[in-house]
Amino acid sequence: MDRDSVDVLLIGGRAGSGKTTVGWEVSARLAAAGVAHALVEGDLLGQVHPAPDGDPDRVGITERNLAAVWRAYAELGCRRLVYTRTVCVLPEYGDMVRRAVGVSEGSEASDASRVRLIRVLLTASDETATGRLVRRELGSRRDAELRTSALKAPMLDARAPSDTVRVATDGRTVVDVATDVVAATGWLGAR
Structure with missing residues (x-):
C-alpha cells in the first residue's frame, strides 16, 4: 500500500443487517492479524439535533466530523479505515467519505483520488432484520427503525454500485460474515 494512499472499507446495510457487530468483528480480526486500521461508526457522526441549517x-x-476524526488517525500513521453506516455504500456517500479522508496532513484541500473504497453491503431478510431490531430497539425508535429498515433494503440493493460485494447475514455467525468481509479487503497479510 502506498504511504499516501488510503483504503476505506465501507460496510453498509439496512438496520438489523449487523453492520456495527460485523464492523467490530472485522476490527478484531484485523487487529489479531497485526493490520493497522481504525474503526468508525458513521451513524454517530451526524447525531446532532436539530439538524444544522442547510444540512x-x-x-x-x-x-x-469524519474529516476531523480521520485526521487524528492519519497523524498516527493509519492508512486503513473500517467505516460502518447504513447508506455508506451509495455513490454519493462514497464521494463524501473520499473527500473526508482524502484530506492530507497539513492541507485543507482533499485529494480524493488517493482513496480506494471497498464497498460491502450486508443483507438480511425482513424476518432476520425484524427479529434483530425487536431484540435491540427497546425504546421509542423501534417502530421507526422497523419501517425505515424495510424501505432501505430494496433501495440499497438497487442503488449500490456494481462493484459492491454483497454478504448475506441470515443464519450465519458474526465470525463467518466478518471472514467474508475481511476477504473482500485483501488486507490480511498486509501490515
Whole structure:
C-alpha cells in the first residue's frame, strides 16, 4: 500500500443487517492479524439535533466530523479505515467519505483520488432484520427503525454500485460474515 494512499472499507446495510457487530468483528480480526486500521461508526457522526441549517440529512456535519476524526488517525500513521453506516455504500456517500479522508496532513484541500473504497453491503431478510431490531430497539425508535429498515433494503440493493460485494447475514455467525468481509479487503497479510 502506498504511504499516501488510503483504503476505506465501507460496510453498509439496512438496520438489523449487523453492520456495527460485523464492523467490530472485522476490527478484531484485523487487529489479531497485526493490520493497522481504525474503526468508525458513521451513524454517530451526524447525531446532532436539530439538524444544522442547510444540512437536513446531516451529511455535511458527518463529513466534517469524519474529516476531523480521520485526521487524528492519519497523524498516527493509519492508512486503513473500517467505516460502518447504513447508506455508506451509495455513490454519493462514497464521494463524501473520499473527500473526508482524502484530506492530507497539513492541507485543507482533499485529494480524493488517493482513496480506494471497498464497498460491502450486508443483507438480511425482513424476518432476520425484524427479529434483530425487536431484540435491540427497546425504546421509542423501534417502530421507526422497523419501517425505515424495510424501505432501505430494496433501495440499497438497487442503488449500490456494481462493484459492491454483497454478504448475506441470515443464519450465519458474526465470525463467518466478518471472514467474508475481511476477504473482500485483501488486507490480511498486509501490515
